[in-house]
Amino acid sequence: MVRTIARLTAVAVLALPMAFIAAEPAGASTTVGTCGHVQGSATFTPGITSTPTDQVIRAKGTESTCTPSTATGGYGTLTATIKSPKATCAKLAAGGQVVYGTATSTWKNGTYTKYNIRLTTGTGANATLANVYGTVTAGRFYSSTAPRHLTGQIKFRVTSGACTAASPVKSVAFNNTKPFVLYY
Numbered sequence: 367m368v369r370t371i372a373r374l375t376a377v378a379v380l381a382l383p384m385a386f387i388a389a390e391p392a393g394a395s396t397t398v399g400t401c402g403h404v405q406g407s408a409t410f411t412p413g414i415t416s417t418p419t420d421q422v423i424r425a426k427g428t429e430s431t432c433t434p435s436t437a438t439g440g441y442g443t444l445t446a447t448i449k450s451p452k453a454t455c456a457k458l459a460a461g462g463q464v465v466y467g468t469a470t471s472t473w474k475n476g477t478y479t480k481y482n483i484r485l486t487t488g489t490g491a492n493a494t495l496a497n498v499y500g501t502v503t504a505g506r507f508y509s510s511t512a513p514r515h516l517t518g519q520i521k522f523r524v525t526s527g528a529c530t531a532a533s534p535v536k537s538v539a540f541n542n543t544k545p546f547v548l549y550y
Contacts, residue, residue: 398507398514399438399548402431405541406444410453413527413534418452427540429471437506439474446470448485455529461489473506479548480504481516494522495543507548518546 406427414421425448430441448467457463464486471479483500487493502514520540527535 395549397547397549400433401429401442401542401546403542404429404444404518404520404546405539407525407537407539408446408522409537410450410535413536414453414455414458414529415531415534416455416529417531418454418457421450421453423448423450423465423467425469425540429546431545432473437473437475438471438477442471442473444469444471446483448483455535458487459493461487461493463487468503469500471506477506478504479506479508483516496520496522498546502548509550512550514548514550516546516548518542519544 404427406425408423408425411422411424412419423446425444425446427444428441429444432438432440432442446467446469448465450463450465464484466482466484469481469483471481473479480503481500482503483498485496485498488495488497496519498516498518498520500516502508502516507514519542521543522538522540524535524537525539526537527533529535
């Protein structure tokens with residue numbers, strides 16, 4: 367049950383998103399921005415139980431220690447909406463779940479960055495971790511000639527619910543475990 371809840375949490379947080387920027391990308395790439403701290407919360411609607419149900423995950427959080435500060439103002443807020451089709455406690459507990467959504471970073475200096483994101487939950491001892499991948503689709507850092515990508519990782523913990531019909535998992539808190547990295 368704890369693993370199930372942890373995985374659910376990871377999926378929820380994924381939603382978050384992440385405007386971000388996390389573990390250093392592999393291969394030859396150029397970093398264009400990082401956020402050292404990302405934290406917040408996410409809600410699941412209608413809530414995860416043992417019955418397969420489509421879930422909408424809405425995340426909201428803060429991004430801080432962001433560089434270059436001239437491009438972002440140094441910090442921002444993020445929102446994300448993620449869809450998890452036919453989610454159940456058992457599927458989430460099994461790990462390796464992949465969910466998709468959109469996210470927006472609204473920066474202190476009044477600019478924004480929009481993303482399409484993909485979150486993949488961990489397995490085993492990493493059940494409460496989610497890897498976040500994405501592509502910048504609009505706003506600050508967008509480039510049609512050199513697409514920008516993001517990578518990051520978040521850790522979740524359930525804050526509401528026990529994954530039962532009487533008490534579905536409804537919310538999680540999350541924080542990044544590696545800086546979020548935006549690159550091309």
